[in-house]
Amino acid sequence: MDDLDRAIIALLQQDIPLNETPYASLAAQLSLSPEELLERLGSLQERGCLRRVGAVLRHQKAGFTANAMGVWEVPPQEIERVGPIMASFPEVTHCYERPTFPDWSYNLYTMIHGKDPKACERVAEMISQRTGITRYRLLFSLRELKKTSMSYF
């Protein structure tokens, strides 16, 4: 990662221009040729720094008005088996294991998106049936207080 990579990330973490040749427009801002920028982006992608140049949606406006954080109490020896099953549901966008506390025994987290709360509940019920994990809670979002993309550099 050099200064040029950081300058590229600083530019690409914003919106790309919506014209026929967005990479050429961005390259010009960095005094690069379009080929050089595309090469750099390919390399950042190969190194796992850049996932993709793509769209981030406003879920509510795209029709997913409900989002529930499912928290699951999974026996530690079952996590390897259960995690991939939960991750395989298209309505689940994230699935992570997180630490527990004396007053908080949930260790697996799934973000579930749906058209309404009922749809999220149905997904959670299916997950429960498929995994055999019955101790869980759905924490629905009551209000979005902040949602932005990270500014890295």
Add this chain to the structure above:
Amino acid sequence: MDALDKQLLNRLQKGLPLVPRPFEAIGEELGIGEAETLARVRQLKARGIVRRLGGIFDSRNLGFQSTLVALQVPEDRVEEAAAAINAYPEVTHHYLRDHERYNLWFTLIASNEARIQEILEEISRRIAPAAIRNLPAKRFFKIQVDLPL
């Protein structure tokens, strides 16, 4: 939003090809021209359905640390707490959730672990929550790919 818009959104979520004319390439896949593809993308952006069209980075591979934080804050202090928490550029997502104990949940991305600890200590001092839990991920089974429409 028509069927073609949905197809386009699904395609845009998967990522633009790294080629000189990416909208022409995507249009070809969907059977429409470059001009119509661009017009639709601009519309989806203008209507706020697309929040951002740009680089999506892997914070861990960039050397950044991230975590999820849960807070217990009394209902009448949520506004004040939210304002204090949201003031940090490192806080990217923040929700009020329906749980009798932990009601505020936010994600934090910072360049190192020390900065995460510093922010959590400052937040603890400033808003004195009844409880605060730092919940960094231990294992990743799925990192958001896309949400099919």
